Amino acid sequence: MADFFRSPPGNAVGKLQVAGFVNVLLRPTARGINEYLDWNSHDDFFRYTSGRWAFNEAKQLACRYIKFDMNELARIAAQSIGALPCTKIEKYQEGQFNKIFLMTTEDGKEVIMKIPQPNAGRPHFTTASEVATMHYVRNELGLPVPEIYTWNSNAVTNTVGAEYIVMEKAPGLELGRVWPDLNGKERRQIIEQLVQYQKKFTASTFPGIGSLYYAGDLDECLSYIPVREHLSRNASIYKDFVIGPINDQRLFEQGRGDVVCDRGPCKYFAHGYDFPPLMNVGGSCMEDYVVALGRHEMSYVRSSSKLPSPGMFGPGWYQPSADKKIAALEDYIKIARYLPPNDSLVTAAVLWHDDLHSGNIFVHPDNLTQITCIIDWQSSNTLPLIRHNTRPAFLDYEGPKLPLGIYGEARKGPQLPADFQELSQGEQREAQALVRQQALYKLFEMYSAAENPNVSRAILHRETLRCVLIDSAAITAYHSEPNLKARLVDAVDAWEELVGRGGPPCPLHYPKDDRIAQTDDFTQWSDCLGLKDVVIESLGGPVDWDGATSAEEYSAAREKLQTTREEFLHLVVKHDEERDQWIKAWPFVDDEGYQ
DSSP states (O other): OOOSOOOOSOOOBOTTOOOOOOSOEEEEOTTSOEEEEOGGGOGGGTSOOSOEESSSHHHHHHTTOOOOOHHHHHHHHHHHTTOOOEEEEEEOOOOSSEEEEEEEETTSOEEEEEEEOGGGSSTTHHHHHHHHHHHIIIIISOOOOOOEEEEEOOTTTSSSSSOEEEEOOOOSEEHHHHGGGOOHHHHHHHHHHHHHHHHHHHTSEESEEBEEEEGGGSOTTSOOEEOGGGSOTTOGGGTTEEEESOOOGGGTGGGGGGSOOOOOOEEEOSSOEEOOGGGOOSSOHHHHHHHHHHHHHHHHHHHOSSOOOSSOOOTTSOOOOHHHHHHHHHHHHHHGGGOSOSOHHHHSEEEOOOOOOTTSEEEETTEEEEEEEEOOOTTOOEEEGGGSOOSOGGGOOSSOOOOSSSSGGGGGOOOOOTTGGGSOHHHHHHHHHHHHHHHHHHHHHHHHHHHOHHHHHHHHHHTSHHHHHHHHHHTHHHHOHHHHHHHHHHHHHTHHHHHOTTOOOOSOOOOHHHHHHHHHHHHHHHHHHHHHHHHHHHHTOOTTOOSEEOTTTHHHHHHHHHHHHHHHHHHHOOSHHHHHHHHHHOOOSOOTTOO
């Protein structure tokens, strides 16, 4: 089951929290004899049990292990809904960042108990922001979001020993369970509902870039931006919403959370924009934000002893380095403030759900076209619309994408291949399935263009050089500098298009020799990525495979990984001196300190 949603200051405790401690819980057994249950004796509650890793397993398990007092959490959860004691606790299959439990009480009531793992984000901030976001979306926007019964974001002082949220069990069925059986009309109705929900998001802009909180959950020394003027007249009980430090998961993955830096928020003013003093680099909010992305990535590169590798950079091939990454990011920062599009409809800060996969959407069991709940609001942020994942993830597919837009060639829609009648039955079924997926993908775009044009504009902007450059800079530490450098060269060549005729001169200049070297670097870098993809494909893993496998296939995966490594070395090593270099370039190994 998917994650249901996603510190040091603050007294962030839900109003229904009651202190206390219970060592054991009492329930009647099938024989009618009282049996004492100690939920803390179930170690599986605290460790990751939904799979294994063929390499780097110790590190993966460590960032997902959390010990807490389950007896106390169960007591608090039962009391928060006025129920009898807990009689059953079921642990759902883990997602990436949380442990989710379904608790059943003696009188048959059910609640969800959510515990964020150490890798979920910054302590306190991640949970405090999630709670505020869910309250806002449920009570201010009127979207179907689980009711929160109680919560606490201070793991140091609460009686559970971990952050937690106790909430309503999502009513209905996961969309993923029924989507394959829905017909075209029913699927269209689901998409239309989601577009209407997104329309509420785009209609509610915020005065800053960051994450949503209650003012009382942020330390007085932190900067925050009140948002009461953006709420409806009926929202007086939520007047304390503020924009505080950002919790964008992209700024915390692969060790980025350890970077010491200011995380905002960034404030929009009516006459212009500014950042709080620590992040102020001059200019507009969106401009400062894209500059800050580059600076954050530079800090990450400088502070990391070993950066993640997207490819296999062996001897004689391209060799990435921290110095090369920093040089490319410095060039990016020189032009970053010219990159935001001159379109306030897509640069305004809006709240969003960036992970609308089919496990996060629930539908009514008697009316499968009626959405009953949307879950997993963890790490939601108020970002410029062009920085959000505006397309629902469950509509994505493998295969060619149709041209963007609703005019010209893009209006034709998906077509079966010209040689369809000559294909085998299996190939025809695959072609028909692709057309259906493409049609839904295009339907979302066209319906958004009609009902929520801001999203349609954002989709088009996302494919431009401006946005591609911003995206590339934000992941330079992983995806390497040749990719960013190639986009920077493109920006130099298209400078007048970016800034307009008569605009400021380009601060970058790449002479012919640099361009030739850059082209060669990009080609080699691409080959290194392709080489890793070939190895992953031979191992049967997905793109960017991190070693994840099922417990049943663990031993076989380990053995295949070792066999593939030896076969790979046999193919690429030309002489003995190269072997150690290729072994060092092999990326499927345990990180230092976790061997």
